[in-house]
Amino acid sequence: MSIHDTFGQPLLTFPELDKSPLSIRAKALVFVDPRSRQLREELELLAPLALPVLIRGETGTGKELLARQIHRASDRAGLFVSVNCAAISPTYADAELFGYSAGAYSGTASSRAGWFGSANGGTLYLDEIADLPLAIQVKLLAALENREVIRVGAQQPNPVDVRLVAASSIDLGEAVSAGKFHERLYHYLREGHLELPALRDRVGDILPLAEYFVGIYSPRLNLPVPLISDAAQRVLELHSWPGNTRELENVIHFALLVSSGEEILPEHLNLPTPLQALASQLDQLCLRAVASERSALQHLLEQALLRINA
Known part of the structure; x- marks a missing residue:
């Protein structure tokens, strides 16, 4: 059975991204696992609402694709503008986000709208929002609440209509407690919250995603x-997939190269065997256990391995 038939339309692709010459990675979300299906239901409830959204998830889980689907399922006619906050220089973060007027900097003869201006009428996606300087977080909240921005060097504000979708791989609540994230901005973003589970926590998505990557990369490799x-x-x-969907994509791409298009076998994946994976997971469990439990867990692991090897 094709994964397209297993649950409504569990595979969401983004063909518009493949038209970009810079697009080299496959782009899809899969909603087969029960946790993913619950996430999709939450997404479909949030998407039409005029609310900001905060996506929490580990690196490589597909947070930007989730943000794109929120925009696609909304009624916003403007652009989806994606910004990696970790890549913005703190020196120019103000100008990058909110724009600048002509003459604001040496050699700037014209003005620039900034990312906010580019997303006017659409959706602004801020990946790793916690990497923004605190002063910029304050200005960001003011822009969202007042629906206007003041460009660097300008005297008058410019009206904007932007929906913010933000993402973070860290717990922003903990960042607030540590004084590293603006508390009011955090509560503003929490109006709409989505938790994107790690791939290891949605095992039902692993094989459908692998099948999708096989179907995408096989033609590319002829x-x-x-x-x-x-x-x-x-x-x-x-496998525990510490790199999440991105790691799975790389593993399948490698497997296709070494299998030459024949059946993919375990040795083509370059991953630990199931026994090695189980041993690794139990080792991690032992490390997390308190001292009184550790020796008992290690003994059970050794006995289990002896029985399997026998």
Whole structure:
């Protein structure tokens, strides 16, 4: 059965992104696992509302694609503008976000609208919003609440109509407690909150995503579309995926290269075997356990490995 038939339309693709010459990665979200289906229901409820959205999720989980789907499912006719806050220089963050007037800087003969101006009537996506300087966070909140921005060097504000979707791989509540994130901005963003689970926590999405990546990359590599063997499927499902969807994409791309388009086997994945993966997970459990529990867990692990090897 195709993954397209398993749950409504569990595979969401973004073909508009593939038209960009800079687009080299596959672009899709999968909603097969029960946790993902719940997330999609929450997304569909939030998307039409005039609320900001905060997406929390580990690196590589697909937060930007989730933000794009929010924009696509809304009624906002303007552009979706994506900004990586970690890549903005603190010196020029004000001008990058809110724009500047002519003459604000040496050699600037014309004005610039900034990312806010570019997203007017649409959606502004701020990835890793916690990387913005605190002073810029204050100005960001004022722009959102007052629906206007003051460009660097300007005297009068410019009206803007922007929906903010922000994302973070860290707990912003903890960042507020540590004095590293503006508390009022945090509460403003919390009006709409989505938690994007790590790939290891939505195992039902792993094989559909792997199948999608196989279908995308096989033609790009001029290879026939191979099957993923049952043994390879088990390896994929047992891996902990610290790099999430991005890591899975890289693993499948590598497997296609070394398998030459034939059936994908466990050795093509370059991942730990199921036994090694289980041992690694138990090792991590032992490390997290208190001293009184650690020796007992290690003994149980050794006994289990002896039985399996026997």
